[in-house]
Amino acid sequence: MNEELKIGVIGTGMIGQDHIRRITEVLSGARVTAVTDADRTRAEEVGARRGATVFADSASLISSDDVDAVMICSWGPAHIDAVLPALAAGKPVFVEKPLATSQGDCVKIIEAEVAAGKRLIQIGYMRRYDAAYAALKATIDSGAIGAPLMYHSAHRNASVPPDLYTDDMAIADTMVHDIDVARFLLDEEVSQIRVIAGRKNSVGGALRDPILGVMEMSGGAIVTVEVSVNIGYGYDIRGEVSGETGTAELAESNHVVVKSGDGFAGRVPADWRERFIEAYDTEVQDFIDNARKGVVGGPSAWDGYAIQVVSDAGIEAARSGRAVPCAMIEKPTLYN
Numbered sequence: 325m326n327e328e329l330k331i332g333v334i335g336t337g338m339i340g341q342d343h344i345r346r347i348t349e350v351l352s353g354a355r356v357t358a359v360t361d362a363d364r365t366r367a368e369e370v371g372a373r374r375g376a377t378v379f380a381d382s383a384s385l386i387s388s389d390d391v392d393a394v395m396i397c398s399w400g401p402a403h404i405d406a407v408l409p410a411l412a413a414g415k416p417v418f419v420e421k422p423l424a425t426s427q428g429d430c431v432k433i434i435e436a437e438v439a440a441g442k443r444l445i446q447i448g449y450m451r452r453y454d455a456a457y458a459a460l461k462a463t464i465d466s467g468a469i470g471a472p473l474m475y476h477s478a479h480r481n482a483s484v485p486p487d488l489y490t491d492d493m494a495i496a497d498t499m500v501h502d503i504d505v506a507r508f509l510l511d512e513e514v515s516q517i518r519v520i521a522g523r524k525n526s527v528g529g530a531l532r533d534p535i536l537g538v539m540e541m542s543g544g545a546i547v548t549v550e551v552s553v554n555i556g557y558g559y560d561i562r563g564e565v566s567g568e569t570g571t572a573e574l575a576e577s578n579h580v581v582v583k584s585g586d587g588f589a590g591r592v593p594a595d596w597r598e599r600f601i602e603a604y605d606t607e608v609q610d611f612i613d614n615a616r617k618g619v620v621g622g623p624s625a626w627d628g629y630a631i632q633v634v635s636d637a638g639i640e641a642a643r644s645g646r647a648v649p650c651a652m653i654e655k656p657t658l659y660n
């Protein structure tokens with residue numbers, strides 16, 4: 325395709341507006357031609373500011389001739405209602421995480437994509453596009469630290485809205501990124517998970533915070549994930565792989581370290597938009613470049629399904645205090 329890719333965006337909230345900004349101001353090869361949101365006023369405001377046509381609903385946006393590809397940034401439970409019609413229309417879909425909010429819905433999406441006979445879905449698990457995570461994976465794959473034995477992940481948010489954020493969201497909304505990264509780094513599926521919580525952070529009220537997920541991978545490696553969502557000082561993401569002959573960890577992400585009479589210091593990112601700004605740019609540019617060539621790459625519907633299985637098991641494990649196995653359907657060859 326020589327012309328620019330025409331993208332229709334469903335959901336013009338926080339991340340929808342951020343992706344529209346990057347497509348419009350930062351990236352190349354695409355423009356946002358259409359928007360819709362359950363909050364019509366919000367869609368009108370964004371559409372007017374960005375010169376995009378406002379559609380009444382996702383069905384009319386998806387079927388528009390002015391939309392070559394669909395970007396879904398609505399709330400998780402609404403994703404399936406846009407993903408399935410976009411697949412039926414044969415249009416490439418970028419869907420923010422999660423793919424859907426139940427294993428049954430993820431399977432329906434997988435079946436529809438397999439029936440279409442080619443990959444059409446990329447999920448917004450952007451950490452795979454982050455330069456630091458990519459370097460960590462390259463280090464493991466090079467054999468420099470020997471066989472990976474353990475991966476330790478820490479996912480710390482400055483704060484969460486106390487009236488909206490629940491115990492389950494620490495797994496289904498936050499830990500899902502670490503589950504994705506563990507599978508990506510180690511090239512293994514998760515076979516079981518347990519979740520424990522100790523002393524609570526007094527800032528979070530009744531919230532179980534922090535929690536620790538412990539996952540056994542199919543090849544025997546162990547993964548630990550700390551999720552803390554009220555650390556106050558910023559957005560702090562860590563990852564370290566311990567191998568047979570060495571260790572490798574994510575470096576600090578700030579570009580500058582200041583040394584002065586007070587010691588040495590660097591900025592802690594405020595939130596995920598700051599920490600992963602380049603990763604989001606790279607993932608969306610990849611979606612655009614691929615869609616213009618008629619293909620789709622990046623995290624797949626299979627990844628979305630596998631993460632949902634582990635997320636569901638994690639929620640059950642947190643409630644029961646027991647280790648919960650992660651049983652999955654057979655992987656269709658489309659995703660090999």
Ligand SMILES: NC(=O)C1=CN([C@@H]2O[C@H](COP(=O)(O)OP(=O)(O)OC[C@H]3O[C@@H](n4cnc5c(N)ncnc54)[C@H](O)[C@@H]3O)[C@@H](O)[C@H]2O)C=CC1
Binds near residue numbers: 334339398
């Ligand atoms: N990859 C990442 O790091 C991040 C991903 N996300 C994901 O992005 C999605 C959106 O999150 P936010 O932008 O933070 O939420 P938000 O609440 O700021 O925006 C969501 C928007 O979707 C609209 N919406 C809800 N249902 C809809 C429907 N059926 N049709 C059309 N519009 C609908 C809402 O009115 C709202 O404007 C979520 O799935 C979330 O998990 C969010 C933050 C970071």
Ligand SMILES: O=C1[C@@H](O)[C@H](O)[C@@H](O)[C@H](O)[C@H]1O
Binds near residue numbers: 481497498501596
């Ligand atoms: O996806 C995201 C949010 O929805 C979630 O709430 C945060 O914990 C994550 O760090 C962010 O990347």
